[in-house]
Amino acid sequence: NNAVFTRRDGELHVEGVSLTAVADRVGTPCYVYSRAALEGALDAYLDALAGCPHLVCYAVKANSNIAVLDVLARRGAGFDIVSVGELERVIAAGGDPGNVVFSGVGKQAAEMRRALEAGIRCFNVESAAELELLNGVAGDTGRRAPVSIRVNPDVDAQTHPYISTGLKENKFGVDSDQAMDVFARAAALPHIDVIGMDCHIGSQLTQIAPFIDATRRMLALVDRLAGAGIHLRHLDLGGGLGVRYRGESPPPVHDYIAALRDCIGDRQLELILEPGRSIAANAGVLLTEVLYLKRTPAHNFALVDAGMNDLIRPALYSAWQDIQPVVEGTGGTTAIWDVVGPVCETADFLGRDRELTLSPRDRLAVMGAGAYGFVMSSNYNTRGRAAEVMVDGGQIHVVRERETLADLLRGESRLPE
Numbered sequence: 060n061n062a063v064f065t066r067r068d069g070e071l072h073v074e075g076v077s078l079t080a081v082a083d084r085v086g087t088p089c090y091v092y093s094r095a096a097l098e099g100a101l102d103a104y105l106d107a108l109a110g111c112p113h114l115v116c117y118a119v120k121a122n123s124n125i126a127v128l129d130v131l132a133r134r135g136a137g138f139d140i141v142s143v144g145e146l147e148r149v150i151a152a153g154g155d156p157g158n159v160v161f162s163g164v165g166k167q168a169a170e171m172r173r174a175l176e177a178g179i180r181c182f183n184v185e186s187a188a189e190l191e192l193l194n195g196v197a198g199d200t201g202r203r204a205p206v207s208i209r210v211n212p213d214v215d216a217q218t219h220p221y222i223s224t225g226l227k228e229n230k231f232g233v234d235s236d237q238a239m240d241v242f243a244r245a246a247a248l249p250h251i252d253v254i255g256m257d258c259h260i261g262s263q264l265t266q267i268a269p270f271i272d273a274t275r276r277m278l279a280l281v282d283r284l285a286g287a288g289i290h291l292r293h294l295d296l297g298g299g300l301g302v303r304y305r306g307e308s309p310p311p312v313h314d315y316i317a318a319l320r321d322c323i324g325d326r327q328l329e330l331i332l333e334p335g336r337s338i339a340a341n342a343g344v345l346l347t348e349v350l351y352l353k354r355t356p357a358h359n360f361a362l363v364d365a366g367m368n369d370l371i372r373p374a375l376y377s378a379w380q381d382i383q384p385v386v387e388g389t390g391g392t393t394a395i396w397d398v399v400g401p402v403c404e405t406a407d408f409l410g411r412d413r414e415l416t417l418s419p420r421d422r423l424a425v426m427g428a429g430a431y432g433f434v435m436s437s438n439y440n441t442r443g444r445a446a447e448v449m450v451d452g453g454q455i456h457v458v459r460e461r462e463t464l465a466d467l468l469r470g471e472s473r474l475p476e
């Protein structure tokens with residue numbers, strides 16, 4: 060995607076289309092995605108997996124716009140979903156439910172029913188209780204539920220501090236010490252087909268070692284299960300590969316996949332992966348416009364028209380995303396700026412301490428905003444959510460209209476007289 064987002068004569072372009080043209084046409088704030096960048100990121104996975112039975116299930120949560128799913132489905136992706144809403148998006152995008160895996164710790168009976176009806180590839184079951192419910196729902200609908208058990212591989216966070224989500228991770232998957240029992244129970248249930256094992260150890264990982272650690276632990280279990288007569292068809296190693304926002308140097312997809320393939324060796328297992336961020340993050344930017352410049356004794360504030368309701372990663376995780384002027388060299392005030400939004404919260408910033416040369420009305424691009432951007436946006440402060448645009452070759456397609464005031468008030472009412 061370095062080839063996709065380029066600066067030409069001082070102006071940022073995506074696939075040859077100027078971002079000024081996009082902002083003029085669609086307004087700001089708006090998310091802009093590149094079809095070529097999405098396809099390039101998916102292709103990196105598909106190329107690295109050639110010759111090995113595989114399914115790349117893009118994690119829909121990272122960016123669930125129907126056009127994004129459409130582009131990826133046409134290119135051969137399956138999908139990892141976490142709700143029936145995401146399933147309906149995949150279906151609306153023309154995706155094949157037969158290539159969908161359903162993750163998540165809190166699946167409800169109605170969601171299971173719909174997913175069974177649609178004929179999804181696999182339920183990634185996260186607890187013994189969920190397994191029992193799924194068996195019941197499958198029985199009621201006269202179907203068998205294909206199941207993978209999500210194992211918490213307990214990768215040592217001490218040796219791999221980048222997985223700093225130990226507490227959070229605890230709610231996910233089945234404890235590895237209990238996994239054999241849960242598999243045995245699943246194999247004994249009348250409406251369940253045990254077909255796989257899955258894990259997901261965290262997100263924005265920049266080293267291969269924890270993935271290898273987790274894979275080895277999973278494979279040890281796979282082998283034990285085989286010894287007990289339970290033969291799995293696939294191993295789903297989740298997502299989590301990091302991207303470069305700033306100085307990170309995550310392993311190239313090819314090295315990561317090669318290492319996983321190496322671990323699996325000659326076992327007859329289909330490899331499923333659930334990448335989200337590494338497909339979408341660098342395929343999108345958030346475009347915003349400078350409203351006011353406000354210089355105080357303590358800080359220089361650039362007030363822009365996108366806020367934490369549009370992009371919450373900086374406020375929520377202190378995440379750093381690059382902020383670039385759409386047009387360079389037009390003059391203005393050079394200073395160290397806090398780029399902040401209109402929302403009434405001190406946490407409402409897109410970036411702090413950024414050296415930029417700015418004038419009011421300048422457009423800025425927040426880079427790396429294609430994953431966990433729009434999907435995490437909200438209507439806080441009764442702000443309509445941003446428009447979304449897909450650039451495809453020379454074309455600008457609005458793939459989600461900017462929300463209107465009518466959209467925002469819909470469904471609410473006063474009390475009766």
Ligand code: LLP
Nearest residue numbers: 118162259262263298299333334335336431
């Ligand atoms: N599979 C499962 C079961 C997951 O929980 C996730 C992400 C993925 C796949 C995709 O992981 P990825 O390849 O995108 O790392 N909102 C946060 C990220 C939360 C990730 C949650 N799970 C952020 O903005 O950094």
